[in-house]
Amino acid sequence: MRRTDPNDPSSISREIKTHVGILGGIVGLLWLxxxxxxxxxGRLNxxxxxxxxSIGLRGILFAPFLHSNFAHLISNTIPFITLGWFVxxxxxxxxxxxxxIVAIASGVGVWLFGSAGIHLGASGVIFGYFGFxxxxxxxxxxxxxxxxxxAVALLYGGLIWGVLPTRIGISWEGHLFGFVGGIVAARWLSKRR
Structure with a gap:
């Protein structure tokens, strides 16, 4: 991707349109x-x-796109857009x-260590962005x-409690491994620079 020239308003405008298109497209896909x-x-769940x-392995790829209901999806939409844009x-x-990186880390962690049941939702990715x-x-x-x-600590600092097993029915394992994946991604990207 081209770097944005901070002195060129049209370049910044193009970059913002790209961000809106990417995030809007993904959120639109989640809602669809x-x-x-x-x-x-609910069969997709x-x-x-x-x-x-072995059949649960496919969920590593699909789980971030699936949600248990609209309330679950609504609770993930705003943090996904906000933190995704910050990334x-x-x-x-x-x-x-x-x-x-965070989707794979979250998915593999849940597959290896998750509690019984079906784990799904974009929150592992969101916690990965948070950790990153x-x-x-x-x-x-x-x-x-x-x-x-x-800014992230001020806006979303309370998320940190989501990596602990505080609520039944919430995949804290996905949150924890997504968060760890975010730290790994930050380390890796900083080394590349």
Whole structure:
């Protein structure tokens, strides 16, 4: 991806349109999948992660796109857009790389260590963005990374409790391994720079 020239308003405008298109497209896809799932009587949810089963492995790929109901999807939509956009701010390509790393880390962690049942939802990815944005300041030590880390801590600092088994029916394992995946992604991207 091309870097945005901060002195060129049209370049910044193009970059923002790209961000809106990517995030809007993904959120639109999530909502479309949930609408289809409602018409199918929730059958798509069986494509989530089922820990320690061979069929549950497919959920590593599909689980971030599936939600148990509209309330679940609504609770994930705003943090996904906000934190996803923060991940994109330096380079749009970071978003795709971080998304892949945290989705795989969250999915594999849930498959290996998750409690019985079907695990699904984008929250593992959201916690991965959270971990990435918080830890990026430590690894990069740039003014932008520190400012973003502080903003994320102020806006979403309460998320940290989601990595603990505090509520029944919430895949805290997905949150925890997504968060760890975000730290790994921050470390890896800072080394590449």
């Amino acid at each position: 999948i949930e609408i289809i799932d409602v018409f199918l009587g 069986f494509y989530g992660i089922i820990p320690r089963t 994109m701010l330096r380079e749009t390509s970071d978003f795709f790389l971080v998304s892949a 944005l918080l830890s990026r300041a430590y690894f990069e030590r740039s003014a932008l990374a520190v400012a973003l880390s502080l």
